[in-house]
Amino acid sequence: KAGVTQTPRYLIKTRGQQVTLSCSPISGHRSVSWYQQTPGQGLQFLFEYFSETQRNKGNFPGRFSGRQFSNSRSEMNVSTLELGDSALYLCASSLAGVSGHGYTFGSGTRLTVV
């Protein structure tokens, strides 16, 4: 079966711009979680979507938002980019968003803000 697909793989943006990242989960999976990975903080939870509803949110400012479509594909948006937003953004696909079902990660989008 196809894995988790994240696009684009790389992005370079300027401070103040906004960006949209996409995640297509494994077919049949209805939960998509997003994580930010930086060298200093490691992986940090952004939010989780299940059946088009945000069920859980991490401690990130409101500039970080997301949504999920009826086909379970998810997008996250970061507005008014800051240098500190440079990171690897990973999404994780799960059948129902519980560890018993497992989480499969995509290869991520590397965002660089200049």
Next chain:
Amino acid sequence: EDKVVQSPLSLVVHEGDTVTLNCSYEVTNFRSLLWYKQEKKAPTFLFMLTSSGIEKKSGRLSSILDKKELFSILNITATQTGDSAIYLCAGALSQGGSEKLVFGKGTKLTVNP
């Protein structure tokens, strides 16, 4: 505040050595402890642990959870250069009707030939 602490942060060994990676956690509404291997970008699943004292094993890798002392270890025996990676430990906790993972900062393992 929920937190997961891994040690050591980095480790350099020679092929054939045995290594033990540590993970301690303080997580409310704990559900499980997960181990992942991250070589380039996508973390790949290794183990999920929910019960104390039951060792999970996969080839040269094994892991165990102690829910009383709130820690887990990941053992790798007869290390190979292909084991070089960042090993991530995550606590899964229930929150807001769903679940989220709280990750440690990882242990970077380098296996030299």
